Amino acid sequence: MVIIKLSWYLYLFNVLIMQLPETFHFGEEHLTAGIALGIAKGAVKGVFSENCLQKVRTSSQRVENIVAKGDTVYGINTGFGPLCNTKISREDTKILQSNILQSHSVGVGEPISQKLAKLMLILKIHALAKGYSGIAETTLQRMLWHLENDAIPVVPSQGSVGASGDLAPLSHLFLPLIGLGKVDYKGEVIPTGELFVKTGLKPLELGPKEGLALINGTQFIAAHAVLVLQKLQYALRHADIIGAMMLEGLQGSMKPFHEKLHEVRPFKGNQHVAGRIRTLLQGSEILEDHIDCERVQDPYSLRCMPQVHGASRNAWLHLKELLEVELNSVTDNPVIIDDELTISGGNFHGQPLAMALDYAALAASELGNISDRRIYLALEGNSPGVPKLLMQDTGINSGYMILQYTSAALASENKSLCFPASADSIPTSLGQEDHVSMGSISGRKALQIIENVEKILSIELLTAAQAFEYRKPLKSGVVLDEIHKFIRTKVSFAENDRVFADDIEMGIATIQKGEIIDLVEGVMKRKNLEWNTPHQEAFETY
CATH class of the missing domain: 1.10.275.10 (Fumarase/aspartase (N-terminal domain))
Known part of the structure; x- marks a missing residue:
């Protein structure tokens, strides 16, 4: 198994799928977040x-x-x-x-x-x-x-x-x-x-x-928006993959991801997420093993991944569209149009991005919120074959109980950060500037929330891998099986309590380095698999 290790993982993925130009002409060509990141890395030369x-x-x-x-x-x-x-x-x-x-x-x-x-x-x-x-x-x-x-x-x-x-x-x-x-x-x-x-x-x-x-x-706000766009996209991809692994570990139903279901409520994000999870579970023996089980429907944290993850993806897409307008705009004041016309206006006002960043912050927080719910669900012991607290010998061992405390704390912290900065305005400049956007705070908070979500997803990754273990010797789809093998090269199956903080740190590093994303793309390429995902270009490029 070849694992591509990246020092700047978020950037490289976009190089691969966007084929960034060698040079970019400032002031003339259309700037995107991906190109801006390419220039920052030195892979694209601005001229x-x-x-x-x-x-x-x-x-x-x-x-x-x-x-x-x-x-x-x-x-x-x-x-x-x-x-x-x-x-x-x-x-x-x-x-x-x-x-x-x-x-x-x-x-x-x-x-x-x-x-x-x-x-x-x-x-x-x-x-x-x-x-x-x-x-x-x-x-x-x-x-x-x-x-x-x-x-x-x-x-x-x-x-x-x-x-x-x-x-x-x-x-x-x-x-x-x-x-x-x-x-x-x-x-x-x-x-x-x-x-x-x-x-x-x-x-x-x-x-x-x-x-x-x-x-x-607005370049402080816009620069934060570029990183939010980048980091949130990776969190969204990880959420789908880890959520699919948890679905397998807890023997969730595949029906809520059926293409026909999402054609009758065709939100782009919902359709995209459902297609990703269908692709990840393709060929799963675990699914076949419980296809005729008596369970009617799963809890929302499993069943509604397309709707919840999809809504967050729609928010991401909204930010992407607004950010591209801002990146290619003139935002200072006054603006010198020609020899006869100089206009003192308000193109510097950060409200367009401030509101979008607050929306993106909420979208990120909800990813962490539903992830924490899946973690809690995994600990209940209500899925056949999966023990309470994800460990057989509990009592003397607490199992994965306290990991969920951490995810709960992070999810709650994110909720407290979700108050929209753009809802506030304090007059400045002796009242000349009597309405301001506070968009700089929107951007800073959004990044803080996404970093917390990365930590929550790392805990779900650990709990999903532990639940997944109890499905052996059945196999999942080839992609999820490879991910599980990879995780086990870093963190062993837990039969007894240990310092789980070390495991969590490993999970965080794995997510921040993008190793799982790289692994997924590598496996799909080797196995000649294709994503069955509507709106692929809209959601996978920036």
Whole structure:
């Protein structure tokens, strides 16, 4: 059995199925979450075409013309927020742009991951390269230098209200352009001044509007959405596979997954999940063994996997669709349309993604919730041949009882995190910004929930494998049998109590590395099996 081990498992799967391009033209081509992750990994090279750079130069010149004519335009020759009516002299417009980066760098909390900061940089480059923001070519090229040389700014995780854009985190992201802040360079966090000494770079002098263009936008929210899309998709795949193994372990019925049932209620997610489970159980001796049993129907946690997992998949698909719009949008302010039209609007408002991320957070939480119910179900001892607490000699042994305490705690924690951040708004900027999205919190919470779900699924993986053992010598479908064999190379069948925390950690690592997903794809390829899954492209690519 060949197990493909991945250091960046989530990314590689999309390379295989999406065939990512070798190069991506910022500002011109259609950006997806998969391509953004490919650029962050270094598998896709982001470049500027001459046509793109010409648009950027034209936009920058339009800003210079506005300054020269003395027309009053927000953010170019006025103050910011409640100071929008304060006129700034031509001589001070450049100082204004440097000051805004410094005054708005008020982030607190632990820094976001380098991957998230890198995604922020990628998304901002793409938005600015569209030529509607007045950014200078030299500034855009310096941003690309940071990306290509892996000199990624350090960005605190807290401080954004999600409108007027992600001001605080984006300010920290671009402090290094003017010689301030810190960067993660070659595995070491250093002051930007030290980076300049090492590389010979010098601080940039920002032109009119550049500071505002850099910090006004939704790239903190959108970067989190990219990772949510990636990690939630993997959680969804794992939930189907582990749920199918539990179905076999507890001798659940296959009828609730029948194609005809889901044709009369054709939600895309439901149909997709039912098809995946049918494929995974194809050729199962365990199913054949109890095909004529007297059980009428299974508890919902088994029977309703297509409906519950499917609803979460529909939420994932909704996020995917909205995120692609955002990734290819101009989200700063004001937007310079042409020589005659500059619009001060609200494209920076994070509400479209904030609400979708809250929906995705709920979808992830429900995956963990139903998984915990299946874990509990496995412990009851009501399935023929499966002992209470998944262990024969209980009394002196507690069996798998306490593992469910942990899954219950995690599921409950997730429920407390599901209050939608986008339902709240606190006025800022002396009331000028009187409704904000809080989308940055939506993104951070969604990732936290998904990480908890990974832990819950790892516990279900262990309990499903234990229940599965009691079906021997009967075999399941070839895919699930291979998964069970693989799990047993890492965790042995439990006949007595032991330190189950070690087993749980193994399960978490296995899920986070994507080893089960890789195994499934490898087995199906070797056995010439195909997924019997409607809407495959919609749910398996991003």
